[in-house]
Amino acid sequence: MVYVRKNQRDLTAAERRKFVGAVLELKRSGRYDDFVRTHVRYYSADGDDDLRVAHMAPSFLPWHRQYLLEFERALRSVDPTVTVPYWDWTRDNTPAASLWGEDFMGGNGRRGDHQVMTGPFAYDRGDWPITVGVTESLFLTRDFGNPANPIDLPTARELSRATAETVYDSAPWDSTSRTGFRNALEGWTRAAGNARWRNHNRVHRWVGGLMLGGASVNDPVFWLHHSFIDLVWSRWQRKNPKAAYLPATPPPPGSAQYRRVVARNEPMPPFEVTPAQVADHHRIYRYA
Amino acid sequence: MSVAQPLSRLLPRRRTVLRSLFALTVTAFTGGALAHVATTRPAGAGxxxxxxxxxxxxxxxxxxxxxxxxxxxxxxxxxxxxLMRRSGGGYLTPVDHYQSYATPLAATRAAVDELGSAQLALGAHHGVRP
Known part of the structure; x- marks a missing residue:
C-alpha cells in the first residue's frame, strides 16, 4: 500500500501528535540514537581518501532517500499511520511557522547556551537527552538565523537555480562539482560570506545549534528537512526523465575518485541498495 | 596554562603522538621553560x-x-x-559540518564560535560521543 508524505503545515493536530509520539518512542527504545550514529559514521569529507556515500558525493540524494525510508519504517513499526512530513522552507521560512509549535518541533534555543526550552524535545521534559553528540551538552540546541551573522532560509528562487540543472551530477563528483543538480541542491560552493550557503547546507546553518554539526540528526527537524530535499529530487526526476544518476559506472583505477564514490549500480553502505534501486519510490510512498 | 595540563587530559592513544610532537618543540629550544613560552602564545598571536x-x-x-x-x-x-579536509583545500569540523574554512585555524575558531560554553566530548569517534 503506497503511503503519503504530507507537507507539515497541512498536518492535523492528531497527525502532529502521532508523529511526535512515534519519534519519542524510537528515542526511548534506543533506536533513534542508532540513526544518529549511522549519519555520523558515514559523513566523510572529500579531502580525505575514504569512500563517501552520504555527503559531498553523487549518492547524497539516494543515500538519504534510503536512510529516510529506514527511519520511516521504524516509525511505522511503532505507529503504522505515521509518515515523515516535509518542511518546505521556501514557504515556512520564519520562526513563527507552526512547524516550531509547542506541540511539534518546539521553538528556537534561548540566548546564551541556545538550549531549546519549548516543545516535546526540550531537555526539561525528560524525553530527549542528547546521548550521541559532539559536545558533552545533554540538551538540544538551535540558533535560528544565526544572529551573530544573520542569514535567511533559501528562497524559491535560490532553489530554482538547482532544479534548473538538467544533468544529475558532474565530475569530480564532490563538493567542487560546478554543474549538476546534486551539488546545487546539496549546496557546496566556493563563494565567501553568506553567499557560500546554498539550499540544503543553508537550512542546516539557519536552524543552527545541533543541526549545524555532524550529529544533526539529534534535531528531529532533520527528517522534515530531508523529506523536502527528497521531494525536490523526486519532482526533478519527473521533469528530467532521461537524466539518470551519475556516474553510471565507477571511476576507473588511477582516477582521483576511484573507490571514493558510488556508481549507479553499486551498493551504498551501510545499505545494500544501489542508487538505481531507489531511483523510483512511487511504489512505496508519494508526496502530497 | 602549562604544557603538562592539556597533556594530562589527552586520550591514552593520542598521548604518544602528542608527546612526540611537543618533544619536537622542546628540542627546538634550549630548555623546558623556553618550550613553555613557545607553546603558550597570547591571544591573537596568529x-x-x-x-x-x-x-x-x-x-x-x-x-x-x-x-x-x-x-x-x-x-x-x-x-x-x-578536523576534516575538503577537496581543493579547506577544512571542516564536526561542530560546523556544512561549510569549510580556508585554514585549520579558521575552522577551529568557527567551531569555538558555535560551541559557546560547551565542552567537546572526550572519547569521541568521528568527533562524536559514541
Missing part, C-alpha cells in the same frame, strides 16, 4: 609556520599542529577536535 597555532580565542585555549601524514591535530581546551 598562525605558526606550517599552519600550527596556539592561542586563546574567546576564552578557549585552541591549539593546532600538523600531524603525521597529511592530518592535523586540533585541541580546544586540551580536547581533540576532529
Amino acid at each position: 598562525p605558526e609556520p606550517g599552519g600550527g597555532f596556539d592561542e586563546m580565542y574567546r576564552g578557549r585555549h585552541i591549539q593546532g599542529r600538523p600531524a603525521p601524514g597529511e592530518g592535523f591535530d586540533v585541541r580546544v581546551d586540551g580536547r581533540p577536535l576532529h
Whole structure:
C-alpha cells in the first residue's frame, strides 16, 4: 500500500501528535540514537581518501532517500499511520511557522547556551537527552538565523537555480562539482560570506545549534528537512526523465575518485541498495 | 596554562603522538621553560609556520599542529577536535559540518564560535560521543 508524505503545515493536530509520539518512542527504545550514529559514521569529507556515500558525493540524494525510508519504517513499526512530513522552507521560512509549535518541533534555543526550552524535545521534559553528540551538552540546541551573522532560509528562487540543472551530477563528483543538480541542491560552493550557503547546507546553518554539526540528526527537524530535499529530487526526476544518476559506472583505477564514490549500480553502505534501486519510490510512498 | 595540563587530559592513544610532537618543540629550544613560552602564545598571536597555532580565542585555549601524514591535530581546551579536509583545500569540523574554512585555524575558531560554553566530548569517534 503506497503511503503519503504530507507537507507539515497541512498536518492535523492528531497527525502532529502521532508523529511526535512515534519519534519519542524510537528515542526511548534506543533506536533513534542508532540513526544518529549511522549519519555520523558515514559523513566523510572529500579531502580525505575514504569512500563517501552520504555527503559531498553523487549518492547524497539516494543515500538519504534510503536512510529516510529506514527511519520511516521504524516509525511505522511503532505507529503504522505515521509518515515523515516535509518542511518546505521556501514557504515556512520564519520562526513563527507552526512547524516550531509547542506541540511539534518546539521553538528556537534561548540566548546564551541556545538550549531549546519549548516543545516535546526540550531537555526539561525528560524525553530527549542528547546521548550521541559532539559536545558533552545533554540538551538540544538551535540558533535560528544565526544572529551573530544573520542569514535567511533559501528562497524559491535560490532553489530554482538547482532544479534548473538538467544533468544529475558532474565530475569530480564532490563538493567542487560546478554543474549538476546534486551539488546545487546539496549546496557546496566556493563563494565567501553568506553567499557560500546554498539550499540544503543553508537550512542546516539557519536552524543552527545541533543541526549545524555532524550529529544533526539529534534535531528531529532533520527528517522534515530531508523529506523536502527528497521531494525536490523526486519532482526533478519527473521533469528530467532521461537524466539518470551519475556516474553510471565507477571511476576507473588511477582516477582521483576511484573507490571514493558510488556508481549507479553499486551498493551504498551501510545499505545494500544501489542508487538505481531507489531511483523510483512511487511504489512505496508519494508526496502530497 | 602549562604544557603538562592539556597533556594530562589527552586520550591514552593520542598521548604518544602528542608527546612526540611537543618533544619536537622542546628540542627546538634550549630548555623546558623556553618550550613553555613557545607553546603558550597570547591571544591573537596568529598562525605558526606550517599552519600550527596556539592561542586563546574567546576564552578557549585552541591549539593546532600538523600531524603525521597529511592530518592535523586540533585541541580546544586540551580536547581533540576532529578536523576534516575538503577537496581543493579547506577544512571542516564536526561542530560546523556544512561549510569549510580556508585554514585549520579558521575552522577551529568557527567551531569555538558555535560551541559557546560547551565542552567537546572526550572519547569521541568521528568527533562524536559514541
